Amino acid sequence: MRVLHYINLEVAEGEFAAVMGPSGSGKSTLMNLIGCLDRPTTGKIIIGERDTSILSDIELARIRGKKLGFIFQTFNLISRLTSLKNVEMPMIYQDIPRAERLKRAKELLEMLGLGDRADHRPNELSGGQRQRVAIARALVNDPEILLADEPTGNLDSKTGKEIMDIFNKLHNEGRTILMVTHDQGLAQKCGRIIRLKDGRIDDGKNS
Structure with a gap:
């Protein structure tokens, strides 16, 4: 079944864009394709100067590990691991020495205000704290x-604003951010809103 139809989309380096659309519009599929988790049946996906649609699984894994950071609505933290170990995990697959892994993970947790929660497991953290651990994990490499898929969806409005403040800071540092959201208020704080409808970019002309 075709989910996306003739999508022509360019996201500039350093851009902060929101992706909006009703359930079933293709938002998650679009993010999975951009994130090298799925392959398109037709067309190309270019990241930098590389066409990811023709790369091997090993090359795609390398891009995911080095160029892309993923943040999810449900946090996707490993319940038995501490905050520090969760943040450290992606670096293990990049063969980074343990001392360097721990140093980087601690620095990120401290940067996000979680230095005193490094030894806590997910069930000992609030929703906002868990999402900040997930953001730290996304930044380690x-x-x-x-790529953020509904990063504030499970949070109250105050905590959601705090997470958006973190994203704005990361954007100001020069990172490219693509964020799926159903929150119009949050989307309007991004530089651009990309709207999907029935698997197409909705420019107001779709029937």
Whole structure:
């Protein structure tokens, strides 16, 4: 079944864009394709100067590990691991020495205000704290692009604003951010809103 139809989309380096649309419009599929988790049946996906649609699984994994950071609505933290270990995990797959992994993970947790929660497991953290751990994990390999799928969806409005403040800071540092959201108020704080409808970019001309 075709989910996306003739999508022609360019996201500039350093851009902060929101993706909006009703359930079933293709938002998650679009993010999975951009994130090298799925392959398109037709067309191309270019990241930097590389056409990811023709790369091997090993090359795609390398891009995911080095160029992309993923942030999810449900946090996707490993319940048995501490905050520090959760943040450290992606670096293990990049063969980074343990001392360097721990140093980087601690620095990120401290940057996000969680230095005193490094030894806590997910069930000992609030929703906002868990999402900040997830953001730290997404940043450990210093990705150029952050893909956030409903990152504030499970949070109250105050905590959601705090997470958006973090995203704005990361954007101001030069990172490219693509964020799926149903929150019109949050989307309007991004530089651009990309609207999907029935698997197409909705420019107001779709029937």
